[in-house]
Amino acid sequence: EAEVAQSPRYKITEKSQAVAFWCDPISGHATLYWYRQILGQGPELLVQFQDESVVDDSQLPKDRFSAERLKGVDSTLKIQPAELGDSAMYLCASSLSSGTNYNEQFFGPGTRLTVL
Amino acid sequence: AQSVAQPEDQVNVAEGNPLTVKCTYSVSGNPYLFWYVQYPNRGLQFLLKYITGDNLVKGSYGFEAEFNKSQTSFHLKKPSALVSDSALYFCAVREDTGGFKTIFGAGTRLFVKA
Numbered sequence: 001e002a003e004v005a006q007s008p009r010y011k012i013t014e015k016s017q018a019v020a021f022w023c024d025p026i027s028g029h030a031t032l033y034w035y036r037q038i039l040g041q042g043p044e045l046l047v048q049f050q051d052e053s054v055v056d057d058s059q060l061p062k063d064r065f066s067a068e069r070l071k072g073v074d075s076t077l078k079i080q081p082a083e084l085g086d087s088a089m090y091l092c093a094s095s096l097s098s099g100t101n102y103n104e105q106f107f108g109p110g111t112r113l114t115v116l
Numbered sequence: 117a118q119s120v121a122q123p124e125d126q127v128n129v130a131e132g133n134p135l136t137v138k139c140t141y142s143v144s145g146n147p148y149l150f151w152y153v154q155y156p157n158r159g160l161q162f163l164l165k166y167i168t169g170d171n172l173v174k175g176s177y178g179f180e181a182e183f184n185k186s187q188t189s190f191h192l193k194k195p196s197a198l199v200s201d202s203a204l205y206f207c208a209v210r211e212d213t214g215g216f217k218t219i220f221g222a223g224t225r226l227f228v229k230a
Binding site: 004033040041042043044047048056058091093101102104105106107108109110 | 221
């Protein structure tokens with residue numbers, strides 16, 4: 001069964017350092033999402049790609065976060081510099097895109113970030 | 117703006133009893149509604165969705181959900197709970213008006229006791 005891959009699974013860093021997360025969606029999925037999930041809360045969308053284009057990054061803290069999906073396949077989410085409040089689970093998801101809004105999303109296992 | 121509410125942080129059920137996990141939503145247009153489950157140390161998994169048509173939707177692992185437009189609810193149900201159903205459940209909503217964002221509820225932790 002095809003899965004969304006994420007790495008690393010765990011990351012510990014000190015504040016002010018740079019971190020990067022990688023995601024490889026299910027083959028053929030044109031839409032890719034990055035979410036942040038704080039313990040005890042639901043996932044919050046950070047950025048959504050349709051192929052290589054950003055379609056929603058309204059909740060992405062652009063002063064320190066960046067995301068790219070250069071060839072419309074895998075994607076990287078970067079934080080520079082990391083702050084204590086960035087400690088969370090970072091989830092990647094993908095879905096088919098047929099011009100509709102009702103395709104379900106397939107999630108990767110997530111990257112748990114701890115900022116010290 | 118769209119929103120989702122899961123009024124219960126935790127639901128406790130005895131194995132073999134029916135379970136219900138509640139979800140209410142608010143959207144401007146027509147909703148697309150989803151339920152996802154998160155097991156420990158694993159990513160979210162899709163359970164079921166409502167797009168249009170029959171208000172009772174059946175999904176994975178024996179779960180079903182009932183869409184109620186007048187009450188703006190989409191409660192998740194299962195006739196007979198299993199201990200293995202213990203997990204974190206998330207309701208999510210998307211509008212049909214061309215908006216791209218999926219809004220997730222805060223989640224409800226289900227405990228099924230043997």
